[in-house]
Amino acid sequence: MSTLAQGKAELERASTAQKVADMLRERVLDGELAPGLRLSEEAIGGALGVSRNTLREAFRLLTRDRLLVHEHSRGVFVRRPTGDDVRDLYAARRVIECGALRLWNDVTDAQREAVRAPVRQAVARAEKNDWTKAGQANIQFHRGIVGLAGSTRLSDESDRLFAELMLAFRVAQEINDFHQAYLPWNRRIVELLNNGGVQQAVDQLAEYFDAAEEDLVARLDAAQP
Amino acid sequence: MSTLAQGKAELERASTAQKVADMLRERVLDGELAPGLRLSEEAIGGALGVSRNTLREAFRLLTRDRLLVHEHSRGVFVRRPTGDDVRDLYAARRVIECGALRLWNDVTDAQREAVRAPVRQAVARAEKNDWTKAGQANIQFHRGIVGLAGSTRLSDESDRLFAELMLAFRVAQEINDFHQAYLPWNRRIVELLNNGGVQQAVDQLAEYFDAAEEDLVARLDAAQP
DNA sequence: ATTGTGGGATTGTTGAACGATTTGACGATA
DNA sequence: TATCGTCAAATCGTTCAACAATCCCACAAT
Numbered sequence: 001m002s003t004l005a006q007g008k009a010e011l012e013r014a015s016t017a018q019k020v021a022d023m024l025r026e027r028v029l030d031g032e033l034a035p036g037l038r039l040s041e042e043a044i045g046g047a048l049g050v051s052r053n054t055l056r057e058a059f060r061l062l063t064r065d066r067l068l069v070h071e072h073s074r075g076v077f078v079r080r081p082t083g084d085d086v087r088d089l090y091a092a093r094r095v096i097e098c099g100a101l102r103l104w105n106d107v108t109d110a111q112r113e114a115v116r117a118p119v120r121q122a123v124a125r126a127e128k129n130d131w132t133k134a135g136q137a138n139i140q141f142h143r144g145i146v147g148l149a150g151s152t153r154l155s156d157e158s159d160r161l162f163a164e165l166m167l168a169f170r171v172a173q174e175i176n177d178f179h180q181a182y183l184p185w186n187r188r189i190v191e192l193l194n195n196g197g198v199q200q201a202v203d204q205l206a207e208y209f210d211a212a213e214e215d216l217v218a219r220l221d222a223a224q225p
Numbered sequence: 226m227s228t229l230a231q232g233k234a235e236l237e238r239a240s241t242a243q244k245v246a247d248m249l250r251e252r253v254l255d256g257e258l259a260p261g262l263r264l265s266e267e268a269i270g271g272a273l274g275v276s277r278n279t280l281r282e283a284f285r286l287l288t289r290d291r292l293l294v295h296e297h298s299r300g301v302f303v304r305r306p307t308g309d310d311v312r313d314l315y316a317a318r319r320v321i322e323c324g325a326l327r328l329w330n331d332v333t334d335a336q337r338e339a340v341r342a343p344v345r346q347a348v349a350r351a352e353k354n355d356w357t358k359a360g361q362a363n364i365q366f367h368r369g370i371v372g373l374a375g376s377t378r379l380s381d382e383s384d385r386l387f388a389e390l391m392l393a394f395r396v397a398q399e400i401n402d403f404h405q406a407y408l409p410w411n412r413r414i415v416e417l418l419n420n421g422g423v424q425q426a427v428d429q430l431a432e433y434f435d436a437a438e439e440d441l442v443a444r445l446d447a448a449q450p
Numbered sequence: 451a452t453t454g455t456g457g458g459a460t461t462g463t464t465g466a467a468c469g470a471t472t473t474g475a476c477g478a479t480a
Numbered sequence: 481t482a483t484c485g486t487c488a489a490a491t492c493g494t495t496c497a498a499c500a501a502t503c504c505c506a507c508a509a510t
Contacts, residue, residue: 015297016463041492051464052492053278060282064289066378072240073471073492091376099324151316153291157382241494266461276495277461298461298502 017057020050024058028067028078029163031170035080039068066164081168083217089161089168090213096158097142098205100149104198107148114144115193119186126183135179141186145205172219181215182208242282245275249283253292253303254388256395260305264293291389306393308442314390315438321383322367323430325374329423332373339369340418344411351408360404366411370430397444406440407433 014022024044027033045055059076062068068076081089104112118140125134139162146158169178185208192201239247249269252258270280284301287293293301306314329337343365350359364387371383394403410433417426 042490053465054463056493057281057285060285064285074473075492088376088378091374092379095324095328095374095376095379096320099320103320149316149320151313151320153313153386154317154320161378267459278496279494281462299504300461 015057016050017054017061020048020055020058021061023048024062025065025067025163028062029166033078035078035167035171037078038074039076039078041075065160067167079164079167080171081164081220083220085164086168086213086216086220089165090209092161093142093158094206094209096149096154096161097145097209098202100146100154101193101202101205102198103148103150104193104201107150111144111148111150112193114147115141116144116190118144119190122179122183122186126180131180134183138179138183138186168216168220172216172223178212178216182212185211240282241275242279242286245273245280245283246286248273249287250290250292250388253287254391258303260303260392260396262303263299264301264303266300290385292392304389304392306389306396306445308445310389311393311438311441311445314386314393315434317386318367318383319431319434321374321379321386322370322434323427325371325379326418326427326430327423328373329418329426332375336369336373336375337418339372340366341369341415343369344415347404347408347411351405356405359408363404363408363411393441393445397441397448403437403441407437410436 024033024039033039039059041052041055041059045052048055050058059068059070063070063076067079069079070076118137122134122137122141125131125137142162143155143158146155149155172178185204189201189204189208192198192204249258249264258264264284266277266280266284270277273280275283284293284295288295288301292304294304295301343362347359347362347366350356350362367387368380368383371380374380397403410429414426414429414433417423417429
């Protein structure tokens with residue numbers, strides 16, 4: 001029965017708009033479609049071989065994820081996060097992740113492992129100088145923290161916040177070395193959690209957010225007038 | 226200059242899809258479009274005088290808000306929240322609102338007042354037996370709590386959670402008397418906050434969530450097999 | 451009672467069309 | 481020279497019609 005349940009996802013055909021949206025999302029997060037770029041309906045639709053109506057549905061999906069911004073009669077643009085956006089994002093993360101981390105002692109072992117494992121991965125990958133994968137593991141670490149809350153809605157929204165943050169990293173031109181600087185913080189947090197110091201771990205996480213936000217805002221304001 | 230900024234909102238014409246979505250959202254939250262109902266593209270589009278394509282864009286917007294669910298090649302339906310949905314919703318609220326409430330001593334007076342005022346309103350309206358308005362004030366109370374975080378993204382997402390919860394109330398057929406039962410809780414929370422007992426207020430809020438969730442899930446499972 | 455098997459209705463997607471809006475260049479005026 | 485209309489081109493917003501793909505339901509067959 002379990003194998004049947006796995007096959008379910010494959011059977012659920014994705015709509016064309018969904019597939020187009022997934023493709024565009026990748027391009028945006030990769031940086032191939034740079035922040036601020038305008039996405040012409042005709043050009044993109046022609047290149048992808050889908051009609052304008054279908055493409056517009058894909059745009060709506062990405063607008064929901066805040067990767068694109070829609071301006072009336074002007075078109076859709078790849079979002080270019082500002083300093084205020086970053087402050088807003090970190091205000092949300094502070095509440096969500098610190099709140100979730102406080103549940104550490106009330107969750108399953110699997111949930112706790114979903115926090116610990118990514119840090120081990122990040123360390124291993126950092127030693128190989130694979131900062132791209134180390135950065136992905138860093139994201140997984142924070143996804144694991146949110147997962148402690150046990151709410152798919154909260155996890156989904158957090159994924160959107162993370163994606164938007166990736167855009168901000170790109171604008172600030174610090175995709176890789178950003179995660180690098182804060183990896184030690186993650187290790188400290190996991191150590192504190194393993195030793196029963198949940199409150200101290202939460203404090204560390206809050207400090208991390210303070211430092212990361214300040215750093216990112218500064219670089220962002222420097223990168224764009 | 227301030228008057229100019231106010232007029233900005235009026236100038237920003239809403240698209241047809243946006244207006245249609247707003248209209249449908251009202252109908253859904255009113256209960257005029259009952260949970261589980263299928264929304265025919267042809268029927269709704271014809272009644273509202275908009276094309277299928279525009280209507281589909283409106284559907285996408287409401288699907289983002291989780292008021293509608295989209296099933297491939299089957300159409301869109303008014304969401305019918307289940308017990309699991311409610312548990313998920315409250316798991317998210319616990320983290321968000323309890324986390325936000327902990328910031329009580331670090332926010333502006335205006336933010337604190339946005340928490341106190343709705344409770345006063347709810348009490349006044351409850352005395353007049355206007356439970357509909359009392360319920361709205363109850364929502365405002367929780368919106369105020371989320372607002373302590375100072376993140377528009379978090380507030381927007383919370384609004385979606387609240388809207389989805391209203392749907393659950395409707396299915397459980399306890400729109401009005403639900404808020405009534407928990408009004409005393411809100412008063413106690415505000416009292417504790419005013420007397421400096423932030424941690425106790427958070428504990429009270431958590432208890433409120435526990436009770437509300439249990440109650441709602443029970444009624445929901447009883448209302449639908 | 452369960453399993454094919456139609457046909458009818460609805461959604462998914464496309465392509466074209468036209469009005470509305472934005473944009474940028476061009477020239478007129480002070 | 482700088483500012484202000486004016487106009488044409490490009491693009492978006494919306495509608496419409498059409499067809500393929502899919503789902504649903506009733507009916508027949510075993």
